[in-house]
Amino acid sequence: MMKRSSNVYGRMSDSSTTTTTTSSSSGPLRDEKAEWEMRPGGMLVQKRNGKNDIPPAILRLRIPYGALRYEISVNSQATFGELKKLLMAETGLQPSEQRLVFRGKERENGQYLDTCGVKDRSKVILIQDPASIERRYIQMRKNARIQSAYRAISSVSIEVDKLAEQVSAIEKSISDGIKVPEVQITTLIEMLMRQAIKLDGISAEGDASSLKNLESKRVQKCVETLDVMKISNAKIKPVIVTTKWETFDSSPPALAQWELFD
Secondary structure, eight states, X not given: OHHHHHHHHHHHHHHHHHHHHHHHHHHHHXXXXXXXXXXXXXXXXXXXXXXXXXXXXXXXXXXXXXXXXXXXXXXXXXXXXHHHHHHHHHHOOOGGGEEEEETTEEOOTTOBTGGGTOOTTOBOEEEEOHHHHHHHHHHHHHHHHHHHHHHHHHHHHHHHHHHHHHHHHHHHHHHTTOOOOHHHHHHHHHHHHHHHHHHHTOOOOTHHHHHHXXXXXXXXXXXXXXXXXXXXXXXXXXXXOOOOOOOOOOOOOOOOOOOOOO
């Protein structure tokens, strides 16, 4: 009897020890903070403990964005960062411009949906980052200035094309030895300088600035060509055309003699 009681107490002691061990080991796990790991793509995500052989479920999430409503199907073990990439195709917002709020808290890109308690038909609120709104507005204004610069440069380019044709015509005449009125050359130089002033007044950046510089060089080349032609034109002697006039005798014709009869 004594031995039997000893075994019973021994079993009870072992059971108590096991319960204490389990209780003491579960405590630190609850208090342990979430660990993070780096994925090959460079995204920082929550580190999963252990392996899960259960295939992940597909969640259908409701995503309100202002007055719009989206429904996105996503893997339950996906991260909020991966959800943002799916939303980019629907909303046009870059992942860096998105903020996802679930249960009143903004979620980080590396947090998993299932570990945060996201379930099928859960609602995840999409908010556009206010800083991105300001950046987009600034970019829109910048694009508008660039387009305006392109239009202004294009208008000047059309006028320079017309003036360049006149420069070529004058150059051909002078090379053929035909003297051109100096006022024609001077007027053409003034018209080119007006286009140069217009180009200087255009505020351009990026590719538009490069286009502006090309047009300025073209105008400068035309002016330099006209300056050289002005010197060559001055050396050409004008052709004097003389006209030989035929003279006629201007004396009045003799009056006919008439004979009078009675």
